[in-house]
Amino acid sequence: MDALQPPLNNGPARMEPLAKLPVFWALEGKRVVVAGATDGAMWKAELLAACGACVDVYAEDHNEAFTTFLGRTPEHPAASITLYRRRWAPGDLEGAALAVGDCEDMAEARAFVAAAGAMGVPVNVIDRPEFCEFQFGSIVNRSPVIVAISTDGAAPILAQTIRRKIETLLPRSLKGWAALAQSLRAPVNRRLEPGPRRRAFWERFADRVFSTMGTPEEGVGGVLLADAERLAEAPAIGRVTLVGAGPGDAELLTLKAVRALQAADVILFDDLVSSDVLELARREAKRMLVGKRGGRESCRQDDINAMMVKLAKAGKRVVRLKSGDPMVFGRAGEEIAHLDRENIPVDVIPGITAASAMASRLGLSLTHRDHAQSLRLVTGHSRHGGLPDDVDWAGVADRRSTTVFYMGGRTAGLIAAKLADEGLPPETPVVIMSDVSRPAERSWRGTLATIPEGIMEIGYDNPVLIAVGDVLAARQTTAGSIVGSDLVAYAG
Template sequence: MRPISLPPSDASERIAPLAKLPVFWNLSGKRVVLAGGSDGAAWKAELLIACGATVDLYCPCEDVGDSMAALVEKDGVTHHPHPWHCGVFARAALALADCETEDEARAFFCAARAAGVPVNVIDKPAYCQFQFGSIVNRSPVIVSISTDGAAPILGQAIRRRIETLLPPALKQWAALAQALRGTVNARLAPGPERRRFWERFVDRSLSTNAAPGAGDAATLLAETDRLVEAPSIGSVTLVGAGPGDAELLTLKAMRALQAADVILFDDLVSSEVLELARREAKRFLVGKRGGRESCKQDDINDMMVRFAKDGKRVVRLKSGDPMIFGRAGEEIERLEAEGIPVEVVPGITAASAMAASLKTSLTHRNHAQQVRFVTGHSRHGVLPATLDWASLAAPGQTSIFYMGGRTASAITAELCARGMPADTPVAVLSAVSRARERRWTGRLDALPAAIGEIGVDEPVLIGIGAVFAAAARAGHRDVTPSQAADNPPPRAARHGAR
């Protein structure tokens, strides 16, 4: 089967309309006029000082609040103990004010504009030529977020999310990049060699929470010699995409997706996860689907090797965790035999998402002393012949069957034949963690009928054990045992989750 290439959408090649032009302005050594001594004005003064500006504060002494008074004692703020006037704007780079009344705001705005100075009146958008966004500070890396005043709380929430994605030590890595740039440019010609160096620098800086050490500069510069002398070889990262909900991705998985040149993704990887990938990355669907034509594992291995030997950073994106029922062992073995660097980024497996969705501890100490993850089908589409059913039917454990939708009747028969009680609690989840998630809970002897109710067009996970008793009592589309014979589970395209 030929893999499907998904190029970036046409929309990514154009700039959509912008509410404001984001500009980063150098204020080092520049004069800024600030009127007002409130806490809001003090916060703006603190930002300006951090940018290296000199702040002339115009405010009567009795109007200077505690926060502003603390700043006045520092270098960078000169206090003029009287109100502003039209003559204060000369040679100013910016003008800011905190005005109580509309008339005062209008007067300050008009005076600053007449003097040709960009102006901002705090919390009065009608009198602002520029705005301050929420800031993520890893200077010299700076991220500013604006909602154009529509939803400041949203801007703050976005900032918090970005804060979690950018390692705190990125500040030191960016400073090291500034220090190395001249030397790197002298050693490497513009083009592929120089780009590869900085890509590797970025990979290193975004994959650690540690600041660069004393020997990192020399180690990185030694890389320039190797890039000139040796042909480039890429790498492969096996990334767990989780059960579907993009918010369940790990930070390391996000970084891998953002750094990828090529992404080979499974059929069960959600579109929401793919949306978080680097837009320039080439994407290939290499999914293996039950009951349909599939991309062969050998073909997937060949693709990873070919792209990596072309110097690409390849992400093999697998649903759930790549090391659980994902054939990662075969892929790692082939890559290592070819001398290709390979890394594994674990993901949240579907069983963990199932437990969270049902608010059920899989190892509740009153019910289970062990948990087992069991494959519900072999390469031939039936139950594996090597499963120890007597052991699986024993009490005191929780069993989670992956990819067991089409074999649910056989699972029930095998467990009951080994003495598992017919009323053993069971939970079935389809499309776990996704918006279209469906649940069923009930008895073991109703499991085949439950699969008929839920269907197997989506990934199905089956949990069996006493830990699901509370969920079963809550009742989710319960099917009575008498319905089982009349509702055999249908064949389906997708039958599993990892």
């Protein structure tokens, strides 16, 4: 295999299926048609006018609120609202950018949609999703920053609740900062070429926005442009960040891990990293599957090391995304040593390791003081696939200690036999779990003597945890789940 060539498997999809494509439509100075003068039609007309559209309203009658609305001068300088006191006609839709109708019945809705279709005009019929080619979402307005939320018409109240939550997260001062960014874009583009330096400038800008929470100070634009000039003169230096993706549930990622994913140029990810985690990455980032799993085609570690060095020396920010925690059986030590030898800056963002996720799902403490005075993390197999020779099996078999075996799914029977040989009682409680924290999570309860039966039931193609020890008896939850373990094995 070429040292810089990833496996052919492309891994999880870059984008999950979308119910609708979110699009922000420029309407300034464009003619749109609104048929009807209900409260719903008035809101749509007001929204369209706020975008600078020339709104033509067709309605035979309208209420007092609509009269008041028509009497107001639109805030947007390019907008206008014109009322035609009659029912809409098919010819009214000619040349319109959009058409919005509040139709009295299904027959009128069908006619409105047919007329719009004949003119090639995108159409929305209020409160009739089946007749809508586009939809209006709930809006958080910090223009030029605009956030729109859609539930595809299924739950408008949910969309409004989401909007209220986002409103509390985005300061009103964001509007001023966004306007400043708009004014800086052209001069920054003149100073910085597309790529890492320009993105670094805007990342610093964004950090400043949310660190101050206040409106931009006078003269801050000049300070920021001076920063852009310094970046333009600085040498392009890439770096590598080892990021822990956790056991699978994207909500278990740290905030720092999410920021690293959203700043990466290239992401080298393991086979066990979930698609939900990858969904949080920057869309433009190149993603390369370099995972290693037992019995499957994979990249050699030397290939991965070479990729990281080449990409970093090209000025790229590389995220090496590992399942669990990169510093727990993730071969991070080898990668860090290689990067150090090449003088590549490297840092590490920890993740939730499999044993911690298992303990959380079972609702138990791995170091419960009534059952275990220590915790051990031990690999379940050697380089050659068998049991490791340098493990202190007598110490592992201590019932007062919690021991966690990783990558031991295929050696589970050997582990059980070894522990029994060292004196661990056959009735010692056992829990086997697979796909911990993922939708496909499964669990099995038994004893040390029945581990072979449990691993046959759970299987070892997916990530497996085997917990053995007295801690498992500390707490018992709903059917199929048990707490307490001194040993956890992760399938390899």
